[in-house]
Amino acid sequence: MKIAVHICSFNGDKYKERFIFLKKIVKNYFEINKNIKIFIHTNKVSKKHKIKKVKYIVHSLRNENPFYLAWKCRPIIEKQKNQYDYFVYSEDDILFSKKNFSFWLKHKALCIENNYNLGFLRIEDKNKKQFSTDLIDNIKYKIKINQKKFVVNNVNNYCALWIYDKKELSKFINTKFWKFKWKGKNIYAFYGIREMSAIGWHGKNMKRYKATIIPLLKKKLNPGCYIKHLSNNHALSNHPVGFGSIEKNRILSKNLKDFSEVKKEFYFIKYIKYYLNKLFDNLK
Numbered sequence: 001m002k003i004a005v006h007i008c009s010f011n012g013d014k015y016k017e018r019f020i021f022l023k024k025i026v027k028n029y030f031e032i033n034k035n036i037k038i039f040i041h042t043n044k045v046s047k048k049h050k051i052k053k054v055k056y057i058v059h060s061l062r063n064e065n066p067f068y069l070a071w072k073c074r075p076i077i078e079k080q081k082n083q084y085d086y087f088v089y090s091e092d093d094i095l096f097s098k099k100n101f102s103f104w105l106k107h108k109a110l111c112i113e114n115n116y117n118l119g120f121l122r123i124e125d126k127n128k129k130q131f132s133t134d135l136i137d138n139i140k141y142k143i144k145i146n147q148k149k150f151v152v153n154n155v156n157n158y159c160a161l162w163i164y165d166k167k168e169l170s171k172f173i174n175t176k177f178w179k180f181k182w183k184g185k186n187i188y189a190f191y192g193i194r195e196m197s198a199i200g201w202h203g204k205n206m207k208r209y210k211a212t213i214i215p216l217l218k219k220k221l222n223p224g225c226y227i228k229h230l231s232n233n234h235a236l237s238n239h240p241v242g243f244g245s246i247e248k249n250r251i252l253s254k255n256l257k258d259f260s261e262v263k264k265e266f267y268f269i270k271y272i273k274y275y276l277n278k279l280f281d282n283l284k
Contacts, residue, residue, distance in 0.1 A: 003036045004084040005029050006073040008197070009092035010066055011044045019049040021093045021230045026051050032098045037084070040092075041073045070197035071180075078173055087169050091160040091198055094122070095228035103224025104163055107215055112168060114145050117202040119212035120159045121251070123226045124235035124244055131235040132251055134158050136242035139252055141259035143213065150213040151221070151252065152259045157212035158191070159227060162200025172201045175208075211259070221252065 007025065009018060022040070029036050030053070038054045043066065045056045059072040070091075077087060090096060104118060111118040122133035134156045141152040164172060172178055180196060191199055201208050215222045226248075234244030 001033060001086070002084040003033055003086045003088065004077070004080055005036060005038045005088040005090065006077060007038065007040050007090050007092050008070045008073065008194075009040050009042050010069055011042050011046065011049075012066075015046070015049060018092050021095075023051060024230065025090070025092065025095055026054055028095060028097050032101045039073065039076070041069060043069060065193065067193040070194040074178065074197075077169075078178075081166065081170055081173060084166065086163065086165055088163045089161065089198065089200065091194070093230040094159070094161045095230055096161060097227070099224050100227055101163075103222060106224075107222075108165070110145060110148065111213060115208075115210050116145070116150075117157065117209040117212040119153050119157050119202075119214045120161065120225050120227050121153070121214070121221070122159050122229040123248060124229050124232045126232075126235040126244075130248040131244050132246040132248065133229045133234050133244055135246045135251060138246060138250055139214075140255075140257055142216075142256040143259045145213075149216040151216060151256065153212045153214060154259075157202055158195060158199055160195075160198045160229070161227065162198065162202070164200070168201075172208075175201070175206075177201060177203075177206055 007022070009022060011018075026038055029038055039057055040051075040054055041057050041059060043059060043061050045058060050056070057073075057076065059069060061069060073089065077089070080087075088096065100120065108118050121135070123130050124133050125131075135153075137155050139151050139153055139155060141154065143150050143152060191203060196203070202212055214225045217223070237244065239245070
């Protein structure tokens, strides 16, 4: 089993904190597989902040918005597409575990065969409780595939990480979303520059998957879906959209309804202010 992990990590004013995150992240990946290959994409490497057994790739960002660092790995991943079985892209504060990987391996085939994306949920800590990083409302819909029960995350499926097998990645590479050229008025650019990279192929308007789904286990979300957001910055702030406000035990609605592919909720009003701000940032 050959796995390539690509992590985007900008070396700036807060890099000491990010380096602490990176050490935890790298340790977790090596617990998945000792032979895993980890590539850290950065703008510069500090001797004091360097992790062993990791390949650093330095990218020039001269006269570029530093957010474009998130896209620099893609030509390299494309060259590697036949060299590895599984590919992960992640921001540098996402703690992905062996439990998460096993969860993905177990359920991804059934999801892909039925044109669904297998989802993860970022979790943060606040006052000895856990909160969803990205949901601004609870999950209300369920579906059944081959007698297996799933819920549908049509609230916000962003998790700052994507993982695909070799076959799915090859298909992704052949789409317009792989070499996406940022244009502020492009209707597909529903996300900011970094977010557009980290959403992978399961973003809004991409039409690859019917929806993002998460399996249920004893009427609760399968615990393998939870990944830790180490920055922990949404739950501790009063975010204008409401990110970090849904407590973990309230993620699922008490009365789940059957999901219709036609009837989808996009929470447009709550998102519009946030994404307009993102748009203006990206146009700078």
